[in-house]
Amino acid sequence: MTLTLFRIASEKDSLMQDLTEAFVELIRRASTQLPADMERALRKARDQEEPGSAAQKALDTILKNVEMSRARSSAICQDTGTPIFTIHYPLGVSTRALADQIRRACAIATERSFLRPNAVDSLTGKNSGNNTGVDFPTVHFEEWDEEGIKVDLILKGGGCENVSTQYELPNSELGAGRDLEGVRRVVLDAVHKAQGLGCSPGVLGIAIGGDRGTSYLKSKQLLLRPVDDANEQPELAALEQRLLEETNQLGIGPMGFGGKTTVLGVKIGTLHRLPASFFVSVAYMCWANRRASMRVIGQEITYA
Amino acid sequence: MRKLTVPISEADIRALRVGEAVSLNGVIVTARDAAHKYMIENFVKTGGNPPAAEAALYQELKKVLADGVIYHCGPVVQQTDGKWSFVAAGPTTSIREEPYQADVIAHFGVRAVIGKGGMGAQTLKACQDYGAVYLHAIGGAATFIAESVKEVLTVYKLDFGVPEAFWVIRVEDFPAVVTMDSHGGSLHELIKEQSAQKLTELIRG
Numbered sequence: 001m002t003l004t005l006f007r008i009a010s011e012k013d014s015l016m017q018d019l020t021e022a023f024v025e026l027i028r029r030a031s032t033q034l035p036a037d038m039e040r041a042l043r044k045a046r047d048q049e050e051p052g053s054a055a056q057k058a059l060d061t062i063l064k065n066v067e068m069s070r071a072r073s074s075a076i077c078q079d080t081g082t083p084i085f086t087i088h089y090p091l092g093v094s095t096r097a098l099a100d101q102i103r104r105a106c107a108i109a110t111e112r113s114f115l116r117p118n119a120v121d122s123l124t125g126k127n128s129g130n131n132t133g134v135d136f137p138t139v140h141f142e143e144w145d146e147e148g149i150k151v152d153l154i155l156k157g158g159g160c161e162n163v164s165t166q167y168e169l170p171n172s173e174l175g176a177g178r179d180l181e182g183v184r185r186v187v188l189d190a191v192h193k194a195q196g197l198g199c200s201p202g203v204l205g206i207a208i209g210g211d212r213g214t215s216y217l218k219s220k221q222l223l224l225r226p227v228d229d230a231n232e233q234p235e236l237a238a239l240e241q242r243l244l245e246e247t248n249q250l251g252i253g254p255m256g257f258g259g260k261t262t263v264l265g266v267k268i269g270t271l272h273r274l275p276a277s278f279f280v281s282v283a284y285m286c287w288a289n290r291r292a293s294m295r296v297i298g299q300e301i302t303y304a
Numbered sequence: 305m306r307k308l309t310v311p312i313s314e315a316d317i318r319a320l321r322v323g324e325a326v327s328l329n330g331v332i333v334t335a336r337d338a339a340h341k342y343m344i345e346n347f348v349k350t351g352g353n354p355p356a357a358e359a360a361l362y363q364e365l366k367k368v369l370a371d372g373v374i375y376h377c378g379p380v381v382q383q384t385d386g387k388w389s390f391v392a393a394g395p396t397t398s399i400r401e402e403p404y405q406a407d408v409i410a411h412f413g414v415r416a417v418i419g420k421g422g423m424g425a426q427t428l429k430a431c432q433d434y435g436a437v438y439l440h441a442i443g444g445a446a447t448f449i450a451e452s453v454k455e456v457l458t459v460y461k462l463d464f465g466v467p468e469a470f471w472v473i474r475v476e477d478f479p480a481v482v483t484m485d486s487h488g489g490s491l492h493e494l495i496k497e498q499s500a501q502k503l504t505e506l507i508r509g
């Protein structure tokens with residue numbers, strides 16, 4: 001496979017540590033090992049469903065699939081999604097070198113079947129074959145004051161991305177105004193519209209405010225929070241809890257089969273907005289909520 | 305869980321109701337967009353008189369599809385020493401085959417279609433008229449389902465590409481749920497209505 005999309009690293013870049021193989025390992029972990037908090041949440045959901053119901057059978061199959069994938073180091077779902085990397089780095093690190101290494105790692109991970117070839121030219125429909133392309137994978141950089149770098153990776157599947165959505169408040173159809181009650185209403189509507197098509201049970205990242213672009217971005221970044229944590233802001237924590245209960249009252253259930261488990265976690269964040277706009281973005285993440293992190297300090301690399 | 309063995313009789317299909325979990329055993333065939341289009345153009349539209357070049361495959365497909373099962377799946381496969389196996393085999397979204405599915409069910413006497421997301425009114429009607437069901441597999445369970453594919457018997461039309469070819473496979477204990485039955489029942493419609501009611505309560509409540 002040719003990697004024509006890479007620039008030759010400059011002399012200065014080469015002074016830095018090459019993290020390509022570390023990135024491949026990060027991708028392997030994300031694709032083949034469901035995070036422990038997600039697996040716990042799925043197990044709890046399984047035990048709550050009616051014994052012998054279609055919902056419980058679906059969760060049984062999902063849990064067995066998770067175990068098998070971990071044991072065999074094979075992809076949890078064949079749609080390995082869009083790889084979304086967020087990198088925190090200290091002053092002096094070349095972000096260009098890191099981006100090059102990430103692209104190379106995606107190509108290697110594709111060869112090793114941790115990623116399915118998923119990057120398609122939007123006009124010709126041609127698959128690049130190695131998960132690199134125009135703005136693919138997604139890479140965000142944030143400079144920070146701490147030592148070393150931290151990399152978070154999400155693999156965001158297509159089925160659940162297709163049911164992710166954005167609302168503009170006020171919304172008269174739902175009687176949703178520019179307040180938390182309005183947010184509650186549109187989120188319930190989004191989950192109802194999604195039915196089982198996003199491979200429920202899912203996790204919701206909800207961004208309030210921003211412009212259309214930053215709002216969507218934030219909604220995805222919220223998916224990095226552990227599924228069972230609570231918001232630091234009491235009023236948002238209360239809404240997260242309420243929405244978790246109410247979305248599950250909709251009774252859509254795993255895969256839309258009906259049942260008690262539709263959503264496993266709700267994560268809400270806010271951004272400043274223009275007085276003229278009030279966006280609410282809902283990032284829907286399927287049960288295959290694949291994320292992994294990596295910390296690099298000096299020569300030492302740790303994964304979580 | 306009810307066990308279904310291919311070939312499946314009409315009586316067995318008529319006994320199934322939406323919401324029931326089944327485990328499927330026997331020989332089934334994968335088919336996606338290209339395969340469905342091909343079957344319509346060469347077999348259905350020609351009234352069972354395909355062009356000479358396609359006649360042999362027609363006979364083969366008739367054998368496996370009569371009282372048989374179609375799976376909407378674009379597998380990830382691997383070939384070792386000339387032998388194919390499935391590595392990942394989760395279901396793909398079925399609604400894309402809605403324009404073709406009813407005709408294919410009627411023409412071949414297909415008893416079950418497996419996929420995800422459910423299908424539309426035409427397919428539901430064909431299920432009633434010809435005695436067939438829609439089975440919903442577990443989206444994303446790629447490794448688990450590949451494990452239930454015990455053998456790849458043959459592949460037709462590999463020139464459509466790996467995901468689009470007809471893969472004839474033998475499965476054991478393939479798990480799925482009946483979401484459209486042969487009595488006009490659709491779990492998708494039911495859940496949509498029930499959740500819509502609940503939504504109204506929660507919002508206007």
Ligand code: SF4
Binds near residue numbers: 157158199443
């Ligand atoms: S929505 Fe998620 S689990 Fe479902 S097919 Fe896509 S990536 Fe896989």
